[in-house]
Amino acid sequence: MDRMAGSHEGGGRFGGRGRGGPFGRHRGGPFGGRGPRMFDPGALRLVVLGLIAEEPRHGYDVIKALEARFQGAYSPSPGAIYPMLQMMEEADLVTSSTNGNKRLYTITDQGLAYLEENRPELDKINAQLDDASGEIRGAALGEEMHALRFALHSKLRSGSLNAEKAEQLREILKRVRREIEDL
Template sequence: MKGRGGGEHFGRGGPGGPFGRHRGGPFGGRGGRMFDPGALRLVVLGLIAEEPRHGYDIIKALEAKFQGAYSPSPGAIYPMLQMLEEADLVVSQADGNKRLFSITEQGRAYLEENRADLDRINEQVQHVAGRMGGAAIGDELRALAWAIRSKLRGGGWSAEQAQKARDILKTARRELEDL
């Protein structure tokens, strides 16, 4: 059967298992997605294989892998967990008002069949996280923007202070460009 992009679409039991082939890198290029959906599923399954997890724990573990520079939305994770469960790769059990997900034997077998892909994806995640500079840069940028907005809303700066602020920002930009 042909998929939307004209390529082959493989369902359960076809090449690549229940998720199709993992083509190219793990990171999606369209729509601002950080991961290709197949790669994200494999990483999530790998996290569950390490230890049973709740959906929120998976989001936090992915955020930690990216040193805080990326955090998947619940809208990406929870439907995926349901799909993993429907594919018999994980099982869930009620844990208070949450669900605790554990890997099945079928899930372990799938993970082992795709171990090379998962290792490659994890390597690329580490590389990207390092390139992104982790949470520290993002946190500093957000704090800087907040400080400037707060100052402007609180009455702003005198002409002299505004010029000094511009000079500081110009200097910082130039130094960053020279790194």
């Protein structure tokens, strides 16, 4: 029995739960149906496997490759990526080698076969990603979000805010939020 199979029906070639193999079923694209997540988990796993198929990668490299696709406006957390990589390794879709404290992930023949079986879905997800990120290309929104966060945290940590300045900062943030919402 495959490691990922369990006792579910429709185990499929790679031991998953019906369509979607070891990743479960995703909802037809990268964007989750509810909540604040950018990706549906099954779609993210498929995209990550596709990135590793392009070239062996460390977990950090996977995070940076996804961040680059969104011009810095989206970056998955290490808490989402590293357990996923471990699961892929347990499912024999990738292997890893250790160099110091880093693990380099490489796709296996089984992982390549899985990608080929799911190529139409991966192509659809990548097209959706290109559409979503294409509209913001060149705007460097992610850079400005990081710069704003840094400026805000620096100001808060500096100890230079009194009650009056804190209220001014709050009003600035409220105004900017409203302007963004009104776009």
